[in-house]
Amino acid sequence: QKEVEQDPGPLSVPEGAIVSLNCTYSNSAFQYFMWYRQYSRKGPELLMYTYSSGNKEDGRFTAQVDKSSKYISLFIRDSQPSDSATYLCAMSATYGGATNKLIFGTGTLLAVQP
Amino acid sequence: GAVVSQHPSRVICKSGTSVKIECRSLDFQATTMFWYRQFPKQSLMLMATSNEGSKATYEQGVEKDKFLINHASLTLSTLTVTSAHPEDSSFYICSAAAVEGYEQYFGPGTRLTVT
Numbered sequence: 001q002k003e004v005e006q007d008p009g010p011l012s013v014p015e016g017a018i019v020s021l022n023c024t025y026s027n028s029a030f031q032y033f034m035w036y037r038q039y040s041r042k043g044p045e046l047l048m049y050t051y052s053s054g055n056k057e058d059g060r061f062t063a064q065v066d067k068s069s070k071y072i073s074l075f076i077r078d079s080q081p082s083d084s085a086t087y088l089c090a091m092s093a094t095y096g097g098a099t100n101k102l103i104f105g106t107g108t109l110l111a112v113q114p
Numbered sequence: 115g116a117v118v119s120q121h122p123s124r125v126i127c128k129s130g131t132s133v134k135i136e137c138r139s140l141d142f143q144a145t146t147m148f149w150y151r152q153f154p155k156q157s158l159m160l161m162a163t164s165n166e167g168s169k170a171t172y173e174q175g176v177e178k179d180k181f182l183i184n185h186a187s188l189t190l191s192t193l194t195v196t197s198a199h200p201e202d203s204s205f206y207i208c209s210a211a212a213v214e215g216y217e218q219y220f221g222p223g224t225r226l227t228v229t
């Protein structure tokens with residue numbers, strides 16, 4: 001079993017839709033949860049970072065973490081064609097410097113249709 | 115924001131040759147740099163962690179004699195793929211963590227094709 005599971009998609013939605021992206025994990029030691037956006041042939045860009053359980057909102061993006069269920073989500077409101085990319089979840093048991101070992105999901109390919 | 119560059123962005127080499135990839139933090143000092151490999155439609159897999167001035171720590175299954183990592187300064191780390199084979203063809207991405215910070219900033223990646 002992979003430490004982090006993520007549906008690879010592709011996920012296609014119309015412009016303006018609410019998008020829900022999810023990851024599950026098996027390692028209860030994970031405390032730091034991140035969502036990255038990766039455009040084709042580019043490096044990942046950090047979108048959201050959450051520590052432990054709870055919600056975090058930043059503009060059109062909301063990240064949720066449910067540690068009891070080992071489940072994290074990223075919601076995108078009013079999706080735009082420019083949101084079309086691969087979204088990767090990543091997790092770590094520690095944060096900072098050399099101990100910051102990130103475990104990534106496979107990524108979900110999102111296409112927002114105009 | 116913090117910027118990390120990689121050079122080259124794409125490289126094609128013949129089987130048996132060596133290829134060097136550079137990773138630079140342009141506007142901050144990075145005590146730690148990470149090297150990842152990403153195969154098509156797969157996750158980023160951490161290959162090794164390097165700290166400035168010390169030997170890199172390799173992940174299980176990654177051959178340290180094949181993937182040579184040098185972190186000579188706080189702004190530069192290099193990955194050398196020695197005696198490259200077609201199965202080494204992949205997308206190699208580096209990231210850097212700032213001295214006082216925690217976030218990893220990723221480079222744009224290097225597409226390596228071994229023929």
